[in-house]
Structures are given as structure tokens and as C-alpha cells.
Amino acid sequence: MKLNGQRRWAAAGVVVATVVATLGVAMSAPAGAAPGCRVDYTANPWGGGGFGAAVKVTNLGDAISGGWTLKFTLSGSQRVAQGWSANWTQSGQNVTATSLSWNGNLGTGASTDLGFNGSNAASGDANPASFTLNGTVCTGGTVPTSTTTTTTTTTSNDPGPGNRVDNPYVGAKQYVNPDWSAKASAEAGGSRIANQPTGVWMDRIAAITGTTGARGLAAHLDEAVRQAAGSPLVIQLVIYNLPGRDCSALASNGELKATEIDRYKTEYIDPIAAILARPAYSGLRIVTTVEIDSLPNLITNVSPRPTAVPACDVMKANGNYVTGVGYALAKLGAVPNVYNYLDIGHHGWIGWDDNFGATADLLFQAANASGSTKANVQGFIANTANYGALKEPYFKIEDSVNGTSVRQSKWVDWNRYVDELSYAQAFRQRAVQAGFDSNVGMLIDTSRNGWGGSARPAGPGPTTSVDAYVNGGKLDRRIHLGNWCNQSGAGLGERPKAAPESGIDAYVWMKPPGESDGASEEIPNNEGKGADKMCDPTYTGNVRNGNSMSGALGDAPLSGHWFSAQFQELMRNAYPAL
Ligand code: BGC
Numbered sequence: 001m002k003l004n005g006q007r008r009w010a011a012a013g014v015v016v017a018t019v020v021a022t023l024g025v026a027m028s029a030p031a032g033a034a035p036g037c038r039v040d041y042t043a044n045p046w047g048g049g050g051f052g053a054a055v056k057v058t059n060l061g062d063a064i065s066g067g068w069t070l071k072f073t074l075s076g077s078q079r080v081a082q083g084w085s086a087n088w089t090q091s092g093q094n095v096t097a098t099s100l101s102w103n104g105n106l107g108t109g110a111s112t113d114l115g116f117n118g119s120n121a122a123s124g125d126a127n128p129a130s131f132t133l134n135g136t137v138c139t140g141g142t143v144p145t146s147t148t149t150t151t152t153t154t155t156s157n158d159p160g161p162g163n164r165v166d167n168p169y170v171g172a173k174q175y176v177n178p179d180w181s182a183k184a185s186a187e188a189g190g191s192r193i194a195n196q197p198t199g200v201w202m203d204r205i206a207a208i209t210g211t212t213g214a215r216g217l218a219a220h221l222d223e224a225v226r227q228a229a230g231s232p233l234v235i236q237l238v239i240y241n242l243p244g245r246d247c248s249a250l251a252s253n254g255e256l257k258a259t260e261i262d263r264y265k266t267e268y269i270d271p272i273a274a275i276l277a278r279p280a281y282s283g284l285r286i287v288t289t290v291e292i293d294s295l296p297n298l299i300t301n302v303s304p305r306p307t308a309v310p311a312c313d314v315m316k317a318n319g320n321y322v323t324g325v326g327y328a329l330a331k332l333g334a335v336p337n338v339y340n341y342l343d344i345g346h347h348g349w350i351g352w353d354d355n356f357g358a359t360a361d362l363l364f365q366a367a368n369a370s371g372s373t374k375a376n377v378q379g380f381i382a383n384t385a386n387y388g389a390l391k392e393p394y395f396k397i398e399d400s401v402n403g404t405s406v407r408q409s410k411w412v413d414w415n416r417y418v419d420e421l422s423y424a425q426a427f428r429q430r431a432v433q434a435g436f437d438s439n440v441g442m443l444i445d446t447s448r449n450g451w452g453g454s455a456r457p458a459g460p461g462p463t464t465s466v467d468a469y470v471n472g473g474k475l476d477r478r479i480h481l482g483n484w485c486n487q488s489g490a491g492l493g494e495r496p497k498a499a500p501e502s503g504i505d506a507y508v509w510m511k512p513p514g515e516s517d518g519a520s521e522e523i524p525n526n527e528g529k530g531a532d533k534m535c536d537p538t539y540t541g542n543v544r545n546g547n548s549m550s551g552a553l554g555d556a557p558l559s560g561h562w563f564s565a566q567f568q569e570l571m572r573n574a575y576p577a578l
Pocket of ligand 1: 203251385516
């Protein structure tokens, strides 16, 4: 939850000043006849010499029909790498943009937006000093016959009022992913939820351009602009492709090896940031869930803890999770309409005292890594793709039974929280203590934590023992809090909702219901995904789930692939019911 107009450009490595250059002064001029134009040029740097330039051309003179030509001169050795909404050519420093068939007519007072992604910017570069449209210098007014014109160029490092709002979900529609929606509708009864907004997962490099059955990022954003139809709209993306991804499990291992941080930057984050920065998408509120299941692993699953996993030790030692998260925050946060939410696992992972504060502190470190600052963090997301109940109405952490605290029950096992809402609200406070802005907001993924259906308890458990009390009253019917793969008995949770509770920006469905958490047996694939025992219903567990049964549904497909049986069960056990 950020304030309007907050500065977002502090990222190091920025070589082009953020510039809003408006050429021209309003002048009184004879109406009609004379030619005139105005150009608003905004350059957003994203480091490494790259930048996105938004160019708004307004015709202030007679109507133009049959095409126009815009010319300007770039500073230094800047290049137009890729442009849109015009034909772009460059000769030396001189750039020419000519209209396309659909924007060649510009009535008096009409504007058209074009732009380009640029490269080779260097510090000290300036914005173009002047523009011509069909040969007329754009002064911001019509060209009068007998007055002296003045050109004013305003150049500033301050972006001025940004367009971020405190809580992006308030007053906004949400994007319905047509690819997920089609799968949901194809299921019996699925149309009841097929119009819910769900997260769009950028789970590998190929997802940026699109894969079989899933459109690419720009196509999603184009569709989002269409769905927005001029109103505020939130589109939710999941940034999920760190080197050595998912170090403590195998089901969602990724394509990048532990050392491939450069590929993460140049082949994954940079192209995503470039697409998000396109002016056509500047009206969208783009929420990003940044790298789930990464940083918490560096707290809980490393040596000398008994839960240590060698691959997590590697990621801690090479620093690539921290470097990668910082880089993602800096690059994505440089786009003024992106809202970054960092993943904080869930209460059944980070809710213990040893993990809680350490995670908040590590997140703050990552938020200040790779040129990022805390200003790039809008908030945090809990429970992504997990199953923790939102609220446990029938027991509280303060309760005790015959003098024994519920913290001593087998289920709670000294955790400090019993549900996701209390965990998320407390984490918010701790994050602020770690150094984050006091207006950060929380998201909670409620896609699969409903725990309804006939087995849902209707009241507290018996007070015969602390275990009977907790086990009899808890909504979360997992065998162990550490179970995470395709949990049997789960249901859809609260429908997506803005500002549902204090400190909570929204309940969201970040994990699309019906998409598997992982397979128990190797299935050949080109997504880097392995098989995980935690997805095998006959597996008897490991130290991370208290050596308990996995509680998984059988015969699951690869993570991310459609799992009809699970989708049907989630609908049956939905709470609130469908
Ligand atoms: C998978 C991703 C998938 C996501 C959403 C993750 O577990 O690894 O490939 O896109 O779930 O279903």
C-alpha cells in the first residue's frame, strides 16, 4: 500500500534521467488554419542503457489525413531498438516515425500514442530537444504568423505524480485469464468460477512469448487492456524463474541452473520489464508476485538446521536468490504502474519464532540488493499455492486446555500463528520493523484454503486434551502443516476481494485452481520439472513434514498442468460454498 506519487526511480544503474519533457507553451493563436503540434516524450530507464520512451503526438493544427511523419534527434549514441504504433527508422542520431494505416488521420486536437524501447543510453544524455510533425516544429501551439514562439523544455529527475495508488485492488476490475477460464469452463460445473481472476504465471522464459495453450505476456496485457475498457484493472503476474528454483522440493524445479543468474536477468526479467513498460499498458495496474518459495528457503532449509537441503545451501552460498529478487524488484519497480509483492511463504512455514523475523530481515536485504530499494516493494503475499486456512474460528493461539497452551499441541507445534490472516497481519508489522515502508500491504492467496464440505467442523473440539481440542476444531484438515502437494480434502477459499481486512490489500487467487502442484513420478518434460515424493499419497514423509503421510491426491500431472480431479474436489469443498 503505497502513497500516490511516491518516487520510484531510485534504482542504481539508471543511466537516463527520468524525464518528462514537454515542449511548448500554450499560446493564443488564431483558430484553424495554422499548423501546430505538441509532443510529450517520457523516457523510463531500466538500467544497462535500456529505456522505454513513450511519445504522445497531439495535432493542434488543421486535421491531418493520409499520414504524418514525426522527426526528432536522439542524444549521444541512443538507438531505437524496437518501436510500436509507427514505422521507425534511424539514421545516425536522427529518428523518423511514420504513421501506420490506422493512425494516419489525426483530427484537430487529436492525439496518438507511440513509443519505442531504446538502448545505449548513457548518463548525461538528454531528451530530444525538438520534434517536427510533417515538417512543422512542435511548439505546443499553432504557429502564428506574427508572434515569436517560445519553446520550454522541462527536464527533471522526478517523475512527478506517479500513478501508483495505495491499494491497487480498490476500485479496480481484475483480469480474467482466458486460457485458465477456458479450462475451468470445460469442467462440469466449472462455469461457476470461470470468470474469477487468477494469477498469470511467468514460470519459464518461453512463457513470455507464449507456450502451447498459454498466450504470451504481451497478449495477456493486450487482452487486459480490452477487458479494462478504460476503467482501472489489476492484472496479476507471478514472477517465478530464479536460478536453482524451488531448492527444497523437486516438483517445481525450474529451467535455470543455480549459477545462471545472468540468464535470469537478460533472458527473463529484462524482456518482461520491457513489455510491461510499453505505453499501451501504462493504464493497467500490474501486480507482480515476486519469486515464491525462494527467500524463506534460505532461512529454514539450510545448514545447520536438521531441515537443510543441499540445493538450498548452494543458493544461500552463491547469493543468487537475493541477487535475483533484488534485480527483479528494481527492474519491475522501475515501471511506474507495477506493484511488486514479495512472497513470504505461509504461517505453517515462517510462523515459528526462529523463522519469522529472520525472513523479514532477509527480505529487506533482498529489497536493497542489485540496485533496488524498499520503494520497489508494495507489500507481501502469503499462502501462494498453499493450503493454510484463512481463519481458524474455533481455536486461537492464546487458548489453553487444562493449563496446556495450544502451542503445545501436535498440530501447532509451538508455531506463533494458527491461520493466514493473523500471520499476514503480524508479518506486516514485523516487515515495517525490518525497515519496509509503514504503508506496505498484504495479499493472501485464498484459491485453495476453503476447507468446506461435509468434513468441516461446526464448532470447537472437545477439551479432553489440547490435541483433541485443536484437531477437533481446526478447519485445515491436512495431516501436517508442512504438506503442500495437491492436498486431499481442500476446497476453494474466499473469492478474490479487495481490502477485506485491516492491512490486507486483497484476497487473491494467485494459484489457479485446477493446476497441479506436482507429480510423484518422473514425467518427461522441457520445463525443468521433476517428481516429488510429497506428491505421492503413499509417501511417509521426511523431516520437513514431521515424517507424516503426504496427504496428496494420487495420479497428479506435472506442476502447472491441468488436474481435473483436483479441480472437481476444490469446487465440492469450496467455502464459502459455490
Ligand atoms: C508450477 C508452474 C505453474 C504454477 C501455477 C507451479 O507449481 O511450477 O509451472 O505455472 O504452479 O499452476
